[in-house]
Amino acid sequence: MFRIALKGILGRKARLVLTSLAVILGTSFLSGTAVFSATLNRTFDNLFSDVFRNVDSYVRSTQVIEADFGAEERQRIPVELVDMVKQVPGVADVQADIQAFARIIGKDGQPLGSEGAGPPTFGGVGQEFKGALWTISEGRFAAGPTEVVLDESSAKAGKFALNDKVKVVAQAGSREFTLVGIAGSGDVRSPGGATFALFDLATAQEFLAKPGFIDDILVSGDGTLSDKELAQAISAAIPSSYKTETLTGAEITKETQDQIGTALSFFSILLSTFSYIALGVGSFVIYNVFSISAAQRQREHALLRAIGASKKQVTRALMIESVVVGLFGSTIGLFAGIGLSKALSALLKAASIDLPSGGLVVPSSAIINTIVVGLIVTVASAWLPARRAGRVPPLAAMRETAIEVVALSRRRTLFGLLLIALGAATIIAVTSGASNKWLGLGILFVFSGTITLGPVIARPVALLLGKPAEKLRGVTGTMARQNSARNPKRTSRTAAPVLIGVALVTAVAALAASISTQIDGVFTQQFKGDYAISTNARGFGGLSPSLADDINTLPEVERATGIGLLTVKIDGKGQYLTTINPATVDGVFDIGLTSGTYADLTAETIFVSQKYAENNKAKLGDTLQVTLADAQVKTLTIAGIYEFDDIAGKYTVSRDLIKDSTVINFDLGVYIKLKSGVSDQSARTVLQAAVDKYGQGTLLSKREYIDKQSGSINQLLGLIYGLLFLSVIIAVVGIIITLLLSVFERQREIGLLRAVGMTKSQVRTTVRWESVITSLLGAVVGIVLGVGLGWVIVYALRDQGLSSFSVPVGPTVSILVMAFVIGVLAAVYPAWRATRVNLLAAITTS
């Protein structure tokens, strides 16, 4: 039987290729994402080994606040520690290090690097130091308050030459410097696409941070002590009152690598999740191809049965075939995936994220995983068709043509309906109070039920969708319509991958539309001004607080207020506080105060949200202990309670709270109300001038600002669409394969039609419309499921403040158009094959 199976495979190479195609695609995404993640990890590991290559010890504060999303804010250390460390025996050289926000403004007035979306923009200290990251490639290091050094990439991107004036924006505002040097780092011109502006130590402290403070100290030993001994010696030399710790070079390297690893693992998980979705979609295609090819060989199998092969033997022959296809497909998929990851790296490079070339990393786990998963998926997908093939009656050998069994059992209908009913019941149970965690199960039930019912609904829905084709194309349309409905099992299996892809896209679009609507509503309610200045810097840098103060002095402006974010520790946990300016916020940005007045908000008080007050039984006059990032502990009295917590969150404080600390605070937005009678034209001119002075932030009208906020979700959406595109590719390939096999099966019919006068272009039209109808079938059912799924997700997020559901009308229309286009494209090759049918061979009886 093994030999028969092998002969069966090699006898029809075209079939082997078609069957393997789905396996290849599915597994290539799997191996591609694994290799890409591993390579990215290794790249960053190498990068940080390089950064700390000659650093033997690293001194920093032990005071740190860890907030959500892995954000971390570490306290600064006093600069006098530098001299203290320098005195320690065994220390050869030290460098005071500052890592802060600084944005280089190009000659055209636009900041270098994309605001928000791009890699970070750093400011730091550049000096001669044995362990320095930077080496001067042109000019010299900065000395004095008017000099700056740029990294090579930034200098090139901004077309800056030595002695040019360079404008830089940082904590202390915007200033102009003279470029005295250009620095490189290792074999990259600028690590990871970030930009760097380097100053001398005094300038860096004053301009980037706070005078007298630095972030950490890099130490290079003289070789008399081991790294460990050196760290201990330094640690012993610094009084414990400074609350510092000293790490060895190896330790800080490892810690940084681990941090990056954690950040990257989110990305890796996202990538692999979607590659598994794509593989799941692919398994439908594999199942479909095996079913069709088994049906087309029905007579062959019947003959084997007639001459004495057992059911088991026929099944086993097909299972052996699936093992061969699985191994063959996954192996090719593995290599295709390695190519794919190369393409991804090239894409990153094109997006100007320049990573040091470390070569591809192909972990053995990726190899094993790809082959094993590919094999399992293939064999599991072939299991049912193989069993069905074994059950073919020997008598079928005498039948005219092989026809796939199309009888639809009532059991299937009942089972499918039961699954959907179960799913619906689960979801209803959740909406009437059961735990959210049951939602997943409910969704799974509904999806499985729909897939089970697929063959039952495929015929009526395909016939309905085919109506326009019939109207438009006459008899060719009629035939396309009937062809797509003639084998409902096959049609539904072909449409299933489209259905799953479309359902996921629609659900994501519905979620995004709901979030957008929500954000729109929140800002419309709270933002009472006319203009806003926004910045995209998320958690790193932002608008200088003096921008809002400057704008407040403009004669055209009634009032301008800045709103920012502060990371602190409350009850030992990292928390975000919203900072406002109580003197200017009223009437521009409304947080819905229900008790207290803005005047009550001082450096000694705090406002909390109504929800917080209810949940924590807090009332006016209660106190909260807040630990700032510089370890100062403040006891704040609750002086007000507000209703609108979508933007402000749980806590709101005055920006005066941090006036006397080393904590740096930026505004994330400045909101402006104009004096009445000021024209938009003149307002824009003066406001833009104020923004330009700082070289930071974007001036937007109220409408533009709200649209931008509610559109911010679209970036995430783009990424998810991109990843779901993998599944779409597989769905298209599924349609192509099915059409090819159907064309092959209908050779005689096509030959007959050609003989009685069907032109080649009419043959193509028929195949094309059949493809379009199949694709639309998947899309329409997918949209219905996706909108439902989206609603369920939005419902599940109601506690996160998502209160309204919006149907994504625009995306739905684009999906339908896409499905149409996909149908047309998928049909190109099969339609061409159909016109190549040998007319004579098809009509003469053998």
Added chain:
Amino acid sequence: MNNPSAATATNVSKIYGHGDSEVRALDNVSVQFETGKFTAIMGPSGSGKSTLMHCMAGLDEMTQGSVTIADIDIASLKDKDLTKLRRDKIGFVFQSFNLVPTLTADENIRLPLLLGNNKGNEEWIQKVINTVHLQDRLTHRPSELSGGQQQRVAVARALSSEPAIVFADEPTGNLDSTTGNEILSFMRKAVDELGQTIVMVTHDPVSASYADRIVFLKDGKIAGELLNPTPELVLDYMKNLGH
């Protein structure tokens, strides 16, 4: 003007292979099929009778010679025009697998017209349907029809576009003799009552005897002709040919 010949083959040869392996399926065949007549082409297997029909109907390319159908020289036609010629001027009845399984009997009958986006002559179509007794089967699909009914649909389809000529390739080959005779009677009626021109390839003397004239083929050449045949005459003639 009414050409007495619906289809004409002049010096038609069909050669497969080259040199020593050369096979002449048709060797310099010239033949005319008269308008309004029922002609049968007979001959043993491999005599080239099907090849002749395929070449004359534009289904296969000839190596040499020329064929005209309704005064059109088909050798000069490109695939698209040849397809249209088959659709508009030629009717076909094959031995089996004549019908499109997804279309109803009525749609199958009108298929050449539908493909040409042509309404056709409704009066004629009704006459054809009545002639083959299919009035009450029109909404059925092929799988719901008997073998004989399927062939009647095929005959009606071949006639529906009022073609210049109908080619039938062993139309009764898959049917029992009673059903087969019924089909042949319909074809006879189509010639006598509807004025159609039919050319039928067959190896069965009884079938051939329904024709007005029989053309005999042997080894790719015309071996003789017989007018107004009866089954006995056909058998005798075939014996004389060395059968």
